[in-house]
Amino acid sequence: MEKRLKPLHERLKLPERHLEDNYPGKPAPVREFLPGGVLSDVEPEVGMARCESCEYQFICSDSPQLRELPHGGDRRFAESSPAKVNCTAIGDIYPFVTVLGTVREPNMVKQWPSFEKEYLQFFLDMEPGNWLAVVVKKDDPELPSGFEHGAKVRIKRGIIASGWNRELGNHLRLDVAFSGIVELATSSKGGDSTFAQLMPRSYNIHANLFNFDHRDNKWGSRLIDSTGTVAFQLWGGDEKSRALLEGYEPQRGDEVVLVGARAKDQFGKVVLEGRVTKTFATRLRPAPED
Numbered sequence: 001m002e003k004r005l006k007p008l009h010e011r012l013k014l015p016e017r018h019l020e021d022n023y024p025g026k027p028a029p030v031r032e033f034l035p036g037g038v039l040s041d042v043e044p045e046v047g048m049a050r051c052e053s054c055e056y057q058f059i060c061s062d063s064p065q066l067r068e069l070p071h072g073g074d075r076r077f078a079e080s081s082p083a084k085v086n087c088t089a090i091g092d093i094y095p096f097v098t099v100l101g102t103v104r105e106p107n108m109v110k111q112w113p114s115f116e117k118e119y120l121q122f123f124l125d126m127e128p129g130n131w132l133a134v135v136v137k138k139d140d141p142e143l144p145s146g147f148e149h150g151a152k153v154r155i156k157r158g159i160i161a162s163g164w165n166r167e168l169g170n171h172l173r174l175d176v177a178f179s180g181i182v183e184l185a186t187s188s189k190g191g192d193s194t195f196a197q198l199m200p201r202s203y204n205i206h207a208n209l210f211n212f213d214h215r216d217n218k219w220g221s222r223l224i225d226s227t228g229t230v231a232f233q234l235w236g237g238d239e240k241s242r243a244l245l246e247g248y249e250p251q252r253g254d255e256v257v258l259v260g261a262r263a264k265d266q267f268g269k270v271v272l273e274g275r276v277t278k279t280f281a282t283r284l285r286p287a288p289e290d
Contacts, residue, residue, distance in 0.1 A: 006139065025062030027051060056210065069226040070206040070255065076288045077204075077257050085259055087206040091227030093270055095201055095263035096157040099174065100185055100192045101126040103151045111135075124155070124174065130195040133163050137177045144184045154185035154192070159265055162200050172198055177265035203272060205230070205258040206287060209250055219244065223258065223272075232261060234274035234282065243276045244284050255287040 027050035032040040048064050051057045072089030076082065101124035109121040120136040120143075134155065147153065157180045163173030176182065205223055213220030213231070219241040220233040234244050250256065260282040261272040274282030 025060040069208060069224060071226040072206060075206045075257055076290055077259055077285060079288045085204045087204045089227040090205065090207060090223065090225045090230045093203060093230060093263060095159045095270065097160055097193045097198060098154065098156045098191050099124065099126065099132065099158065100154050100188050103149055103153055106149060126195045132172050132174045134174045134176060137175055143182055146184055152185055154183050156181040159263060160198050160200050178268045179265050203261050203263060205261065207256060209254045209256055210252055231271040232258060233271060236276060240276040243281045244274055246283065248285055257285055257287045259283045
């Protein structure tokens with residue numbers, strides 16, 4: 001059953017492109033209905049009346065509540081300090097890299113912490129003495145004919161992360177998810193990153209909150225600035241969300257600063273993900289006045 005439903009699930013999760021011209025900010029009249037769904041004789045409210053209850057009222061081009069949105073740059077993060085963090089405009093978030101190397105020891109490995117998912121893992125040998133641990137986070141990855149130990153490959157649209165295990169210690173990991181491509185290659189070309197250029201990236205975002213997506217074990221929201229929108233999520237339940245918020249109770253429309261989020265390729269869409277460890281915690285705070 002899971003195998004049969006997987007293609008449908010992936011199609012539903014494909015990135016969608018909506019042209020703004022197809023969704024003009026001209027609300028329909030607000031009509032009143034009597035119990036039982038009977039249409040009332042009360043004259044419908046026209047104009048922008050519907051904007052008062054619409055969750056997009058602060059970003060819609062025609063809304064009377066339209067606000068000027070943030071657009072990245074340096075921004076104070078704490079009321080108690082004049083120090084600023086450099087924020088990336090949402091439209092400039094691009095976590096992907098392309099790397100070239102030689103495949104070593106490909107194997108299917110059960111994934112921490114549940115050890116229920118099993119993904120293809122291998123080492124990618126790059127410059128002499130340098131390597132990446134690669135995890136292909138797909139249930140049925142498309143691999144080129146000839147992919148094997150010793151094959152030279154180019155990996156496109158992977159995301160660099162920090163890895164650790166007892167045998168390897170701290171190391172760089174390349175996560176290859178829905179958007180990633182593995183292909184055979186013979187030589188380097190423009191766009192290939194060197195090992196020295198690779199490092200895990202974190203993002204600071206200055207934006208407005210305009211939606212929430214809280215579920216069991218997940219705190220989620222959607223952020224918007226003048227360049228675009230992006231989803232943010234933190235897994236781990238109430239304990240980790242308390243560390244994220246530090247007592248802050250966010251409301252739709254709040255102007256916030258998010259610090260220390262990582263990007264993730266989730267069904268072909270870039271989402272930001274928080275993390276809370278013994279030594280580090282992503283933070284979401286109301287943006288202080290400059």
